Amino acid sequence: MKYIGLILLAWFSINQAGQDIYACKNAVVTIYSKAPIEDIDARSDKGTSVFNAATGELAFSVPIRSFKFDKARMQEHFNENYMESDKYPQATFKGKINEKPDVTKDGTYPVTAAGIFEVHGVKQTRTIAGKLTVNGGAISLSSEFMVACKDHKIDIPQLVFHNIAETIRVQVNATYTPYK
C-alpha cells in the first residue's frame, strides 16, 4: 500500500511538471509595412507556440501560407516571389525568455527572449522584447519587432523597389493555456 502511495506521488509530480508547459494554437501575427504606393498589411491567426514557464523556453511558429492579404494578387506575390513559401513554409522562433516572471501571480511583466529567428530559411540570432501578461491563470505574450528583408535574403527586385518597404513590422499576440 505504501508503495502504491509512492507511485501515486510520482504521478502527481508528473502532472505538476506538465503544468509548466503552456501552448497556444491560434496566435495572431500581423505584418505591416508602409510604402509610397501601397501599404502592405497581412494577418495570420494560425501561429502556434509552446512556452515552458519552468525553464523559460519559448518556441514559436507561423505558416507563411496562412497570412491573409486584402488583395489576392499581393498574397500570391508574397508567397511566390518573396517568401517562397513552398520551400520555406514556416517562420519560426526558438529560444528562451531571459526573465523568470512568476506565472502564478497576475500582472504584466516586460520580458526579452533570446534565440534563433528563422524566416525564408535564414537563421538570425535575435533578442526580441515583449510583454508577458498573467491574468487568472492565462498567460499571454505580445511583442512588436522589425524584420529587415535583407537579413533574411528576401530579394526585392529594383523595378518594384518603391512598392515594398525594406523593413517589415511584425506584431505577435499569443494567449496560452496550460497544456493537458
Place this chain on the structure above:
Amino acid sequence: MKKSLLFIALFLTAGLLKAQNPTTDTTASSTDALMKTLSAPEKGEPVIATFKATRLILSQTTETVKKKELNFLVIHRFGDIAGANGGGKTMWGLDNSTDIYIGFEYGLTDNLNIDFGRSKFESLLELGLKYNILHQKLDNSVPVAVTLIGKTGFKTYHANTPIFDNYANRFSYLAQAVIARKFSSALSLQVSPMYLINNAPYPFLYGNEKKFFSLSAAGRLKITKRMGIVLDYVHPFSNFRDNNVDPRFYDGLGVGLEIETGGHVFTINFTNAQAISEFNYLNDTESKWSKGQFRLGFTISRIFDFNKKHKSNY
C-alpha cells in the same frame, strides 16, 4: 516484490526530478515534439501561381485575374525571320507584323473572368468567359487545376466574296478545358482539349471542316525566381488540315522566355503560328519552322487593380 516496487517508485521519482531540471535536454525535446504536433501542416491549401500569367505563347493557362483586376494584354507577332519572306530585306521579319492582339481580361470574381480582344489577323473580335473551376491542392487531394473557357469570335471585315452574305457566317465558337499541374515551384505543365466551331469554314476552301477538335500541351520551367522557359504546342485533329496540299497546314509550336517584374509579365517568343487568337491559329497555320517561317513575338501583360486602395488600421 516489495523491493522491486520500491525500486520502480524510486526510479520514477528520479526520472521526474531529472525532467524538472531546467538544464537538461529532456524538456527541450518535449517542447519540440509538442511544437511539431501543434504546427502540423494544414490540409487542403490550394496551390498558387501555377503560371505567372493568363497566357503562355499560344495557349491560355489555368490562371485567372483576380476579382476587380483588369489585365491589359498586348500580343505581337512579327514577320518570318527566314525563308522566302524573311531575311535582311524585311530586317528578319521586324518590318512586318503578321498579327497584333489587344485584349482585356477582367475579374468578375477571383475565379471568373470576362475577356475581350481584337486581332489584326482576320479583323477578329472575340468575347469570352473563363472559369477556374478546380484548384490543385497542396496535399494532392485535388491533383490538377482545371479552367474552362468559352469564346465567341466575330469577323468584322468586308469580303468581296458571298461568304458573309449570311451574317451568321461571321461567327466562330470555341470551347476549351485547360488542365494544369504544378509539379514543383519550377515546373508546371498543362494539356488542353479544344473544340472549334466555325459557322463558315476558314480558310474558305473546298473540303474544309466547320468543326474540329484540337489538343495543346504547354509547360513552363523556371530558371530563376522571375524567369522561365515556356514551350507551347498545338495539334488540330482535322483531316482537311492533315491532307491538304495547297496550302499545307502545320501544327503550332512556340518557345519563349517569360519574365515577371511584379505587375508586368513579358513573354518573348519564337513561333511558327502567324496568328494569336485560337480562332485563327487553329484554323490557319500555314507556316513551317523548318522553312524559316517562324517569327519573333512578345506578350505584355499588365495588371491594373481596381480594388479599393488598402487603408491601414495603424
